[in-house]
Amino acid sequence: MSKTIKKICCIGAGYVGGPTMSVVAKQCPHIEITIVDVNAARIAAWNDENLDNLPVYEPGLQEIVAEARNRNLFFSTDIEKAIDEADMIFISVNTPTKNYGKGKGMAADLKYIELCARQIAAVAKNDKIVVEKSTLPVRTAAALKSILDNTGNGVNFHILSNPEFLAEGTAIQDLINPDRVLIGGENDEAIAALVDIYAHWVSRDKILTTNLWSSELSKLTANAFLAQRVSSINSISALCEKTGANVDEVSKAIGMDSRIGSKFLKASVGFGGSCFQKDILNLVYIARSYGLTEVAEYWDQVILMNDYQKQRFADNIIQTLYNTVSGKKIAFLGWAFKKDTNDTRESAAIYVADYLLSEQAEITVYDPKVSPERIYADLDYLNTRSSEENRALVKVVNTAYEACNDAHAIAVLTEWDEFKHYDWAKIKEHMKKPAFVFDGRKLLNRKELEDLDFKYYAIGE
Numbered sequence: 001m002s003k004t005i006k007k008i009c010c011i012g013a014g015y016v017g018g019p020t021m022s023v024v025a026k027q028c029p030h031i032e033i034t035i036v037d038v039n040a041a042r043i044a045a046w047n048d049e050n051l052d053n054l055p056v057y058e059p060g061l062q063e064i065v066a067e068a069r070n071r072n073l074f075f076s077t078d079i080e081k082a083i084d085e086a087d088m089i090f091i092s093v094n095t096p097t098k099n100y101g102k103g104k105g106m107a108a109d110l111k112y113i114e115l116c117a118r119q120i121a122a123v124a125k126n127d128k129i130v131v132e133k134s135t136l137p138v139r140t141a142a143a144l145k146s147i148l149d150n151t152g153n154g155v156n157f158h159i160l161s162n163p164e165f166l167a168e169g170t171a172i173q174d175l176i177n178p179d180r181v182l183i184g185g186e187n188d189e190a191i192a193a194l195v196d197i198y199a200h201w202v203s204r205d206k207i208l209t210t211n212l213w214s215s216e217l218s219k220l221t222a223n224a225f226l227a228q229r230v231s232s233i234n235s236i237s238a239l240c241e242k243t244g245a246n247v248d249e250v251s252k253a254i255g256m257d258s259r260i261g262s263k264f265l266k267a268s269v270g271f272g273g274s275c276f277q278k279d280i281l282n283l284v285y286i287a288r289s290y291g292l293t294e295v296a297e298y299w300d301q302v303i304l305m306n307d308y309q310k311q312r313f314a315d316n317i318i319q320t321l322y323n324t325v326s327g328k329k330i331a332f333l334g335w336a337f338k339k340d341t342n343d344t345r346e347s348a349a350i351y352v353a354d355y356l357l358s359e360q361a362e363i364t365v366y367d368p369k370v371s372p373e374r375i376y377a378d379l380d381y382l383n384t385r386s387s388e389e390n391r392a393l394v395k396v397v398n399t400a401y402e403a404c405n406d407a408h409a410i411a412v413l414t415e416w417d418e419f420k421h422y423d424w425a426k427i428k429e430h431m432k433k434p435a436f437v438f439d440g441r442k443l444l445n446r447k448e449l450e451d452l453d454f455k456y457y458a459i460g461e
């Protein structure tokens with residue numbers, strides 16, 4: 001018999017903590033879940049009556065929050081109270097790439113994780129199961145255990161690793177119908193308690209249990225393999241452009257081999273998102289720290305290929321626009337790192353924009369879900385130029401038609417469905433001629449655009 005969990009606390013109300021715990025709350029109405037965060041504005045947004053103001057945009061999320069919030073799902077800044085009352089505590093805080101000191105630019109910054117552990121240890125007055133939900137370097141559980149056992153009040157802590165595999169934009173469906181749930185641990189009773197929660201909606205044969213280290217390492221490995229597929233097909237897209245092969249046709253041809261599989265073979269302007277780059281850098285760092293130089297260099301290539309792809313896309317725009325974009329207006333359709341999310345972390349759009357701005361281009365951006373403040377913050381963060389200059393050179397507008405007005409070229413950076421259904425004849429009418437389109441997502445219909453006399457360039461064609 002496993003321990004029955006009545007109360008859960010989740011530390012971190014971000015893109016993972018929010019949606020993940022909302023789904024647990026929906027599927028397990030008998031468990032009371034409190035999601036806590038140090039960011040009071042974020043908690044206020046989760047509690048906002050107007051569901052359009054939730055801090056995370058995910059299809060299907062609003063409905064679930066509407067159903068569970070203030071029933072058995074609560075958002076709070078009272079971290080101590082939630083820890084104190086919980087039987088099980090998920091740690092779902094950010095683990096960004098370290099930007100200082102040893103391992104700068106490579107290692108995961110574990111300071112937020114450590115703070116959580118110290119706070120749990122300080123507050124806990126009865127036994128707790130502590131679940132690593134954040135993506136962590138392999139062997140982090142050993143450090144967590146040491147902090148908890150040495151600074152706590154003598155209570156027992158059992159640590160589980162339960163990495164999250166959801167992808168943004170499809171988070172809710174990924175959570176409701178996961179390919180698998182992975183739980184690593186050392187204590188059978190603690191493992192069983194977490195298995196029992198998931199078993200309310202996931203069949204038990206999809207709930208995989210392993211030792212702690214396999215679980216931690218599987219998460220980094222899964223992201224590295226996924227990103228590697230994107231870099232692999234993107235490397236081939238460059239060769240397609242030189243040879244007359246079409247990368248979509250190549251993807252289809254190789255993907256029909258069941259050993260390769262058809263998913264995750266879409267060539268693009270480069271992968272973005274908060275995790276692929278961070279997790280591979282972390283994997284490279286870990287391999288190096290164990291003296292495994294060849295392993296480190298092997299995975300490093302995935303990142304290098306991704307940087308090359310973004311650069312290549314921007315270079316192609318400049319070259320095609322007669323080798324200069326100075327003073328030319330380029331319309332960006334999309335800023336998010338993929339469709340159906342408002343997340344822009346590491347989005348290829350940021351780097352392509354930065355490069356074009358350094359060539360004195362003027363950019364007008366339209367994205368259906370990303371706010372102007374976010375776009376300016378992304379550019380300012382790079383520190384390439386002053387924030388006044390970013391605001392002078394980049395305009396953010398409310399419609400794609402406005403963005404494309406008077407533009408020399410359009411760059412498609414995100415594969416939002418709505419872009420496919422625009423009145424492209426109307427868009428062309430208001431552009432400078434020749435009207436160029438650079439499709440970084442292979443989203444638009446070449447024939448339709450060429451019939452309208454656009455000069456159309458797509459990745460890998």
Ligand SMILES: NC(=O)C1=CN([C@@H]2O[C@H](COP(=O)(O)OP(=O)(O)OC[C@H]3O[C@@H](n4cnc5c(N)ncnc54)[C@H](O)[C@@H]3O)[C@@H](O)[C@H]2O)C=CC1
Nearest residue numbers: 012013014015016037038039092093094095112134135164
């Ligand atoms: N974003 C994604 O799609 C996925 C992310 N992950 C992993 O999940 C973890 C969280 O990622 P996101 O949710 O995207 O990050 P996020 O940045 O959206 O959210 C993290 C939240 O934790 C809060 N926080 C940090 N330290 C805290 C503390 N000591 N006490 C209370 N709150 C604290 C922050 O204020 C923030 O709101 C990362 O390790 C990431 O690698 C895993 C799978 C998918």
Ligand SMILES: O=C(O)[C@H]1O[C@H](OP(=O)(O)OP(=O)(O)OC[C@H]2O[C@@H](n3ccc(=O)[nH]c3=O)[C@H](O)[C@@H]2O)[C@H](O)[C@@H](O)[C@@H]1O
Nearest residue numbers: 164165166167168230264265266268271272273275337338
């Ligand atoms: O750890 C994480 O954060 C998550 O990282 C990715 O999820 P996410 O980054 O949200 O989104 P993906 O669908 O993986 O897309 C990542 C990037 O790769 C790009 N991509 C993806 C697939 C493809 O075929 N081509 C391609 O260019 C996307 O446009 C996007 O920029 C993984 O898919 C999740 O399993 C994982 O949980």
